[in-house]
Amino acid sequence: MAWRLWGKKVVVVGGGAIGEGKIETMLRTGAHLEVIDPTPSTRVVELAEAGTLVLKRRRVRRRDLRQATLVVAATGNHETNAWITRWGHRWGAIVNAVDDPDLCDVTVPAVLERGAATVAITTNGATPAGARFLREELTSAIPAEVGTLLDHAATARDHLRNSGDYRYDYAAWRQRFFEPGMDAIRSGRPTEIDAIRSQFEAEFAADSSETRPGKVTLVGAGPGGADLITIRGARALAAADVVLYDRLADPDLLALAPAAAIKLPVGKGKGHGPRQEEISDLLVRHALDGSHVVRLKGGDPFVFGRGNEEIEAATRRGIDVEVVPGLSSAIAAATLSRIPLTDRRHAASFTVLSGHRAGDGDYDWNTLARDDTTLVVLMAASTAREVAERLIAAGRRAETPVAAVHRAGFGDEQIEVLSLAEVSLVGCPLPSPCVMIIGTVAGLAKSSPTAPHLANLVESAEVVLIS
């Protein structure tokens, strides 16, 4: 509840250290403020001398509370606060007792002001320090220039109302005013907000009321671990109306989208989940409704993902598309496992392959068998054995180390290092999602305490060949 106290009588009993903060807050409301304290602080005396409040330098009396809309008991003494509360109630006032939640009808939130907006943080008296801490965090998270942006928004609204062009079209406000405005603030050009507002007003007024298409942002979620997304990706999520997310994108990332955003899982597993055309249709349909659709894809959207097909579907319908790169598991799985893909003493290049396409004759195995290239195999879980066999047949050393990395970045990742010969026998030692890194550098992987040991795999094998 935002309570207009302008011109109303507010009495603060206690003009010392405890009351000061509340007095400052009340002054911003435009209330008629009376402070009662026999020994007020210097700051309160100064405010009284400046005529901003009425100071009574004595103990509180019952009739001081008469006709008050709000009484603030800030004496630091529970009994005195209780007496003030009782008499405040007797005269029909609402009471706030500082740091005395049981006596409070209302608590006063910690506030952060940004232009036309007031952000209020309340813990309902449970931890005033907690509310203050949150406010400090938000103060740095919401730049002061956001206030200017909001003031300009209020001006634009007034102008549009006066000219009869106003309508509540949130998508338009966000896409054409707030997003460019925030971009200007973040890139250190807040003075551009004025021009952004003028252009917005002109375009908004010229527009018919028909729904404008929204937009699609393809965001690479990174390999797993919500903090491995890019800052740009996180910002896109924060501005999403609809989020379509992959099975491999870390579910914790959804918390970055507004609570009101629609969040739809569209993960494709083997033989389940929606077909690619259905995902593209969903994306297009929501964007044509005027929504900002964020398509959150695991890793990088273009690395063995069908991001480009989704872009084509959207652009065919005239929808704006932006792509935000992500940290691909092809690189992250290695780096997180301390495998230097191109350590110059071991490898001159690295090649990323798809395990699914390994059987399709898509690869030149003779080239891949060269000892000085590291191979990174995605979707390796089911075809690892075949990949290893082909490489050995093409001349890659049977003792070449292979690191299998499962759920890289998620915090519960597992790493297992075998030889190429062992993989050709037992296949991938870890389940999907798994990246296999083949090459001398794989031998440098840090070991994972949770990985199943090769001995367990051998135990369950039907045939074991030892060389």
Ligand SMILES: C[S@@+](CC[C@H](N)C(=O)[O-])C[C@H]1O[C@@H](n2cnc3c(N)ncnc32)[C@H](O)[C@@H]1O
């Ligand atoms: C369809 S591909 C998508 C790759 C994704 N676009 C990327 O750049 O990471 C899915 C495969 O990526 C790999 N993968 C994705 N995330 C992974 C992770 N956190 N740990 C291990 N492998 C992962 C697995 O090989 C999985 O089968």
